Amino acid sequence: MSGLGDLVARLLGRSRAPVVVEDPPPTAEQIADAVRDVEARIEGRVPAAVTARVHRITGTVEDMVPRLDRFGVGDRQAYTVVATATSYLPEAVEGYLRLPRDFADRRVVSRGKTSLMLLCDQLDLLAVTLEKISDAVYRADAQALVAHGxxxxDTFGQSSLDHPGPGAP
Structure with a gap:
């Protein structure tokens, strides 16, 4: 009967089980701040190839942030955009920045690639993934416009501008 006792205790607010409080999802401003922080961290510290890739990603994230409310709760694409801004991108860049430049840029560490090459591959993957998500959202917007048209x-037929006025032949 302890199961029933636990249920009654929880219902009465006297639960013996610990209450887990989840952090709220990041706000649009927090997401934008996260990518701006990455841009600031790399300033003057990474090769141009990395800077260009990071800017490509951050630009796409910033374009997508105002559209995140179009995704449903728990949507995988929205999660990917937020996780890229707050976790995937910062972690990839930080891993690279922790290494001495000479080692990161010249020493082969995996499958014939340097840390710099591995970072570029990771950034390219993030960029392509975000661009696919962005394209899907924009296509949905375009389809909504077509459907509305x-x-x-269907509702109004031809435009009133196409019809001759009263008394016209």
Missing amino acids: QFLA
């Missing part, structure tokens, strides 16, 4: 055409 079709609705208007």
Whole structure:
């Protein structure tokens, strides 16, 4: 009967089980701040190839942040955008920045690649993934516009500008 006792205790607010409080999801401003922080961290510290890739990613994230509310709760694509900004991108860049430049840029560490090459590969993967998500969102917006145009055409028929005025032949 302890299961029933635990249930009653929880219902009455006297739960013996620890309450787990999850952090709220990051706000749009926190997401934008996260990518701006990465840009600031790399300033003057990484090769141009890394800077260009980071800017490509951060630009896509900043474009997507205002559109995140279009995704449903728990949406995988929204999660990917947020995780890229707050975790994947910062962690990849930080791992590279912790290494001495000469080692990171010249020493082969895995499968014939340097840490710099590995970072570029990771950044390219993030960029392509975000661009696919962005493209899907924009296509959905474009399809909504097409559907709305079709609705208007079906509802109102031809434009009143196409019809001759009263008394016209």
